[in-house]
Amino acid sequence: MADNYKYIGKYVPMQDIREKVTGKLKYVGDMKLHGMLYGKLLLSSIAHGIIEDIDTSQSELLPGVECIFTYKNTPNNKYNSHKWYEGHKVPEDETMFTDKVRFVGDKVAAVVAKDLETAERAISLIKVKYKELTPVIDPEEALKESSPKVHGDTNLIFSKELKYGDCEDEFSKAEFIVKDRVTTPKVHHAAIEPHICLSKIDEFNNITVWSPCQGIFQIQLIVSQALGIPKSKVRVIKTAMGGSFGGKTHPILEPISAYASLVLKKPVQFSMDRSQVIIGTRTRHNMIGNVKTALNKEGIILARDIDVLVDTGAYFTNGIAIAMAMGKKISRLYKIKNQKYNVNVVYTNTPVGGPCRGYGSPQIHAITEINIDNAAKMLNMDPVELRLKNLLKPYDKDLGGGTDIGNGRVIDCVKYGAKAFKWKERWPKIINNGRYVRGVGMACVTHGNGYFGAYPDFLTTYVRMDTDGYVTLKQTVQDLGCGTVITMKQIAAEVLNIDINKIHAAEGDTLVTPYDSAGTQASRVTYVCGGAVKKACELLVKKIINYCALILHCTEDKIVMKNEMIWCKDNTSYKLSYKEAAIIIEDKYDSALEITNTYTSQANPAVYAADFAEVEVDTLTGLVRVTDLLAVHDIGKAINRTLVEGQIQGGAQMGIGYALTEEIKIDAGGNIKSNTLSKYHLINAPDMPTVKIILIEEGDEYGPYGGKSVGEIATNGIAPAIINAINHTLGINITTLPATPERIISALKEKKKLSLYRG
Known part of the structure; x- marks a missing residue:
């Protein structure tokens, strides 16, 4: 799309890229305060049990140990680490420490010492006596009345049914019904920077917390609640961050660090190693989805019934939010007039689920898109053609939500993608080279742009043009390393x-930057925060024009602002620089060129992507390589092409891992078998295909310059596209992620058995 923009739609490097690549950017781990102490955690080694005794005597004798914290000497205030505003109603079942451990990785004790080595040594000397209880690991077992209870008297903590139309009637007369059971795993966010934070107390007992987080006001709220002190006593400063992908949304260390600082009257830095982050922070929720779809012989979807079981792990966190987020997605992709979605959320004695890139979309789209491909197979139809018969068009109504989808261009994504990928030529041809077999698959996905209509979604922006001609922009943003600033x-x-x-802009500081109701989550930053910046700056322009019309003795409609100069169309010989205008306005009119504006999200249009993948499968070992990948995104307008393309490429890497290798493996006793990166297999650079990208830029009414989100949807469709490619290539039906070599070989053996049985 041609435009005359100077900055919008261009390739612009991140503001801190030079500091990052030269090692000059300061992270929390680089911060050294006078008298700073170091904290480490002791995490539970069993999945379920009562702490009968904690012997810290040997640790206390260690020189350099300042204090040891357990449930005995810390506040017992309950909180939910997902709560991000005062009126947010969520079950509160977490405490700083606990006398009943509920998963391997639960917080048992903390040591604060004069150096990190002493803290780690002291942790190893603590002896814990447990009364072990039987754990429940399987979410389906957790549903049973006879199962061990993680909290209270039931493991079922949320149940909801959403439906519209008459599914039962359509299924009763459908010509084709396709059923699938799809299982998705717990996965680790794998941010390059492990969890860390630093707290300091001042002479007035005010606490400052430095945290690489996704929401400073959320951290402030939870710290104050956990410690039982007013929010105004807690200041949170967002620091440089080495990635998050949702994993640093919830405060894990911050309440403990803040309390230790409050007690010891010294700065305290807490950190976790990689193994602790994998087992003791948050994971992507694992789920079991049962889906059945009714179609007619022309391939029109008549009805769909989806039943999802969500394993939230040992604490509730965002169990409701993730369940409802998935329910919102299923009616925003295909025009299905009759649909039912039933979801149950259960506790298990496993690592805790939380926000993770995609926020339920990778799971629900794996469930539904594998099923769509199997429907195409049942009808002997091209999967692209089946989708095109059913996809929503721009401004179609979301039958589940009641609003329209905005200028959603999923059909364009599929059509342009299929053409560029040469789908019609490649899909019918399975390339069989004996041991190695190649084939293709695809998937369509959707996502949103913030919380409009569900939760408070607003923020305040301050912008000032200074008398030196520079601009100060204050807004509570949390840059996760993806270029928000x-x-x-x-x-x-x-x-x-x-x-x-x-333009001077920085990140969030609860004492300095204005309030933001939701933080950096829900794919809201470009759409909502960017919209807030645009609106505030437009109001500032209006104010400048108003004053300059007076200065230049001109009507407002004749004022021109361009290249940092201001003039009247009727008299181009006299021009003011931005600097001169700001000085005159301050001197003559007793006013500063500044605006404070609160902006509320106006809509939540859908964004879409179509992902196309080619895989090569080694039928001897079951190893899969992704050899070609095309991602087509309906983005409205790419504000920064460097960042958009980087997000899509990074999302592809996470999606490939989700499809093929990544899984937090847990045995029957609740022990974590993949608690290091040598056992938890990420997709590395040599495993990555070239990711081709097509952007569909047709704008959006409310997005800044038409821009919409891309950060989360970038990963949503990669896994189902790869799984569909594997199934199409091998003639099998893998429905358990990840598609490991063992699972593929097992499926091939089963296929061979069936072939022999059928003669």
Whole structure:
């Protein structure tokens, strides 16, 4: 799409890229405060049990140990680490420490010492006596009345049915019904920076917490609640972050670090190693989905029934939110007039589920898109053609939510993608080279742009043009390493027609930056936060024009602002620089060129992607390589092409891992078998195909310059596209992720048995 923008839609590097690549950027781990102490955690080694005794005597004798914290000497205030505003109603079942451990990785004790080595040594000397209880690991077992209970008297903590139309009637007369059971795993976020934070107390007992987090006001709320102190006594400063992918949304260490600082009156830094992060923080929820779809012989979907069991692990966190988020997605992709979605959320004695890139979309789309491909197989139809018969068109109504989908371009994604990928030529041809077999598959997915209509979704932005001609932009953003700050600067620079390097912008600080109701989550940053910047800057332009019309003795409609100069169309010989205008306005009119504006999200349009994959399968070992990948995204407008393409490539890497290798494996006793990166297998650079990208840029009414989200949807469709490619290539039906070599070989053996049985 041609445009005359100076910054929007361009390739612009991140604001801190030079500091990152030269090692100059300071993370929490680089911070050293006078008298700073170091904290480490002791995590539970059993999945379920009562702590009968904690012997810390040997640790206390160790020189350099300042204090040891357990459930005996810390507040017992309950909280939910997913709660992000005061009125947020969520079950509260977490405490700082506990006398009943509920998973391998639960917090048992903390040591604070003068150096990290002493803290780690002291942790190893603590002896814990447990009364072991029987754990429940399988979510289906957790549903049974006879199962061990994680909390209270039931493991079923949330149940909901959403439906519209008449599914039962359509299924009773359907010509074709296709059923699938799809299982998705717990996975680790694998951010390069493990969890860490630093707290400091001042002379007035105010606590400052430095945290690489996704929501400073959420951290402030939970710290205050856990410690039982007013929010105003807690200041949270967002620091440089080495990735998150949702894993640093919830405060894990912050309440403990803050309390230790409060007690010891010294700065305290807490950190976790990789193994602790894998087992003791958050995971992507594992799920079991049973789906059946009714179709007619032309391939029109008549009805769909989806039943999902969500394993939230040992604590509730965002169990309701993830369940409902999936329910919102199923009516925003295909035009299905009759649909039922039933979801149950259960506790198990396993690592805790939480926000993870995609927020339920990778799971629900794996469940439904594998099923769609199997429907195409049953009808002997091209999977692309089947999808095109049923996909929603721009501004179609979301039958489940009542609103329309906005300018959603999923059909364009599929059509352009199929053409570029040469789908019609490649899909019918399975390339069989004996041991190695190649074939293709695809999937369509959707996602959202914030919380509009579900939760409070607003923020305040402050923008000021200073008397030096530079601009100060204050907004509570949390850059996860994906370029949030530079995106906001691009939008501001475009509106104000100013050199982007003259805009000063920083990240969130609860004492300095204005309030934001939701933080960096729900794919809301470009759409909502970017919209807030654009609106505030437009109001500033209006204010500048208003004053300059007075200065230049001109009507407002004749004022021109361009290249940091202001003039009247009727008199181009006299021009004011931005700097001169700001000085005159301050001196003559007793006013600063500043705006504070609260912006509320206006809509939540759908974003879409179609992902196309080619795989090569080694039929001897079951090893799968992704040899070609095309991602087509309906993005509205790419604000920063460097960042958009980077998000899509990174999302592909996570999606490939989700499809093929990544899984937190847990045995029957609740022990974590993949608690290091040598056992938890990420997709590395040599495993990655070239990721080809096509952007569909047709704009959106409310998005800044038409922009929509991309960060989460980038990973949503990769796994089902790969699984569909594997199944199509081998003639099998893998429905358990990841598709490991063992599972593929097992499926091939089963196929051979069936072939022999059928003669």
